[in-house]
Amino acid sequence: MEAKKEVWLRGEKDPLLAPELQPAADALLQAGEELETLLPDFPDALLWERPAGVAAVGFHLKHIAGVLDRLLSYAEGQMLEPGQLEYLKNEALNQGDTTQQLLKALENGIQQTIRRYRKLDAGSLGAFRKVGRVGLPSTVIGLCFHAAEHTMRHTGQLLVTVAVLRKGI
Numbered sequence: 001m002e003a004k005k006e007v008w009l010r011g012e013k014d015p016l017l018a019p020e021l022q023p024a025a026d027a028l029l030q031a032g033e034e035l036e037t038l039l040p041d042f043p044d045a046l047l048w049e050r051p052a053g054v055a056a057v058g059f060h061l062k063h064i065a066g067v068l069d070r071l072l073s074y075a076e077g078q079m080l081e082p083g084q085l086e087y088l089k090n091e092a093l094n095q096g097d098t099t100q101q102l103l104k105a106l107e108n109g110i111q112q113t114i115r116r117y118r119k120l121d122a123g124s125l126g127a128f129r130k131v132g133r134v135g136l137p138s139t140v141i142g143l144c145f146h147a148a149e150h151t152m153r154h155t156g157q158l159l160v161t162v163a164v165l166r167k168g169i
Contacts, residue, residue: 006030014114018122020141024148025114031064031155032110038162039099047102048094051164055092060158061102062091064151065109071150072116074131075143110151117144 008026017025039057047058055063066087073080080088097105125141138146 004033007033014118016118017114018117018120018125020122020125021117021120021144024144025117027148027152028068028110028113031151032107034155035061035103035106035158038159039103042099042162044098046165047097047099049165051161051168054161054164055157057099057158057161057165058094058097058102059092060154060161061099061106062087062097064154065106066091067150068109068113068147071143071147072113074129074138075120075140075147076116077129113147120144 007030008023013019013022014025042057048056050056066084070080070084070088073084120140125139125144127140129138129140129143130136131138131143
């Protein structure tokens with residue numbers, strides 16, 4: 001069986017997306033595919049284990065979904081709402097979700113982020129945005145790319161954590 005090409009190598013382009021954002025969307029889709037492949041049978045009992053003190057698989061799944069929502073809010077010129085701040089506060093907490101529930105929430109977060117990317121006009125990508133309570137400077141395109149690279153960073157960390165936990169099974 002031939003290995004599936006990475007998303008960015010498939011030549012599939014989203015006609016509703018500013019071309020500058022296609023690489024960011026590809027990275028998000030790649031992360032989603034890798035996690036779906038890795039975690040379908042991951043034991044719920046291991047979601048919140050922290051081998052050697054690293055972040056738990058459950059945290060990574062919740063954090064990726066949350067950070068995508070928060071960064072896109074900033075890209076859209078909005079400040080965070082109370083529900084987003086509450087989600088942030090609870091990302092590291094085991095709230096009884098299963099692996100499948102967290103994967104579904106993450107997939108929804110990735111798809112929602114891409115829908116939000118589609119609404120961004122190419123002419124606005126260089127616009128400045130304020131990030132966080134102190135209003136750190138960024139641009140729309142910077143926030144969109146940070147969403148993608150931050151997702152891939154946590155995906156990589158999660159992949160290693162899963163490998164360590166599975167070896168202990």
